[in-house]
Amino acid sequence: MINKLISNIQKTKAPVVVGLDPMLGYIPEHIKQKAFKEFGETLEGAAEAIWQFNKEIVDHTWDLIPAVKPQIAMYEQFGIEGLKVYKRTIDYCREKGLVVIGDIKRGDIGSTSAAYAVGHLGKVQVGSKSYAAFDEDFATVNPYLGSDGVNPFIDVCKDEKKGLFILVKTSNPSSGEFQDQLVDGRPLYELVGEKVAEWGEACMGDNYSYVGAVVGATYPEMGKVLRRIMPKTYILVPGYGAQGGQGKDLVHFFNEDGLGAIVNSSRGIIAAYKQEKYAAFGAEHFAEASRAAVEDMVKDINGALESR
């Protein structure tokens, strides 16, 4: 799957991923009104609004991008109905040839991590049959529980040719509280990065490992160090745009081959029509605003890469 991700990136010349994190506040009124008219102001109504919103954004951007990253929390908050749309979004994006990164940040002890791995990346056994429940291509994983929380995910990835992005240094302001603590003079996230590199050696694609890392765009200097520590690791970089990261901050996340990183933007793309810059599109044409925002983001990042 890492090979497919890279091939999609090369085809689109766009090392970006669109975060499908549809908060209701981002969804234009006309879509919500239509969904509420049909299903009422219910969980089903919210789910329908999210689905129509996602579909229109995907329809307007899929040819420009290699991958999407739905954030499961934004669906899970609407319970079963929300999770149905999470699954529907995954299936729709995969049909379009997009790589789907499930931003699930799961992680638990052995057999429990195995259940998450099976449910999201693999197939669960029911008697003599087996079923893929969510079937994302990649999943994000929280490493706090150590190797025996991560290995069950790696095992499933080997079987299914899928992939992981493991949290190393997250983009949020307080990520340093624990991640930056010095262990023998070096921050904890470097240790986690070394572990990610080690886990990744056991499951290599052509040039990069199936086991990637998450490093926030908001910490470019740390990205530089982590790039060195994890040379064969693809880095998923959240925090671009709305969270403050810019193209020029991102060059150090990439290797000399122009690969090695994929930059996520969520709000900055899916709610682009709410920004002054794209306001002329209007709420009715929100998905065209998203397309323009993708084009600008790709230009910003590729420009920064070319001029480094």
Add this chain to the structure above:
Amino acid sequence: MINKLISNIQKTKAPVVVGLDPMLGYIPEHIKQKAFKEFGETLEGAAEAIWQFNKEIVDHTWDLIPAVKPQIAMYEQFGIEGLKVYKRTIDYCREKGLVVIGDIKRGDIGSTSAAYAVGHLGKVQVGSKSYAAFDEDFATVNPYLGSDGVNPFIDVCKDEKKGLFILVKTSNPSSGEFQDQLVDGRPLYELVGEKVAEWGEACMGDNYSYVGAVVGATYPEMGKVLRRIMPKTYILVPGYGAQGGQGKDLVHFFNEDGLGAIVNSSRGIIAAYKQEKYAAFGAEHFAEASRAAVEDMVKDINGALESR
């Protein structure tokens, strides 16, 4: 909710929680066969088997115990159908007066943690209406992202009078890989424990905080230290029984008032009929075996507490 948990513990004289982590391998054949006959070897069939299994265990143990802890991964692996049974199990246990600890180990950056918090402990807004999607009483939370991953959960707990158990030192063998790393000569889990105590001060019940901690039974010496660092924190202790923890290892997790800890057993209770000790019950009477295992566990822990 911490007050209700404590009142339930005092009423039952049982500082234990039954982990409802129903792997299909634990479920007796006669239940699976019946479910598969009705729904086929499908995700619905698996979900029905899990539901019948859970229901019978709850029916045979609810009067002995204060709380249950369903592990969402065991449901999530069966996709939407599994998650429906997760929800059904929560509702059924709450109707029985049990406190429900959702073992979800979620944790993300600000707005995303807020979505998880709303979906599991609070109410999500849809237009002018609001809905509780999963509605557990407590949730487990992963602290790797720091305060701004945890605070949204605390905010919802304050509004809804619900509670958290934050991972501090997990029960698995490799938990030390990151959690035990020394920061200024002290292990990381102590720093996390201090943070938990600090977060907890802002939301106190009568004697204990709404913000609890997870510390594995498999690390009793660390439990002793953490008990001191977090005096007002309820400790959820996994790892009893199948993972190797014993009553005598657990006394240091409790305060002098006999409170302050609640010990989880999953496999050891729900699959008790598979142990030699309870084999005489037979698979048909698996839930009676579970009841006997709860009684033995309570005796073991209370005995250890009395003789300390």
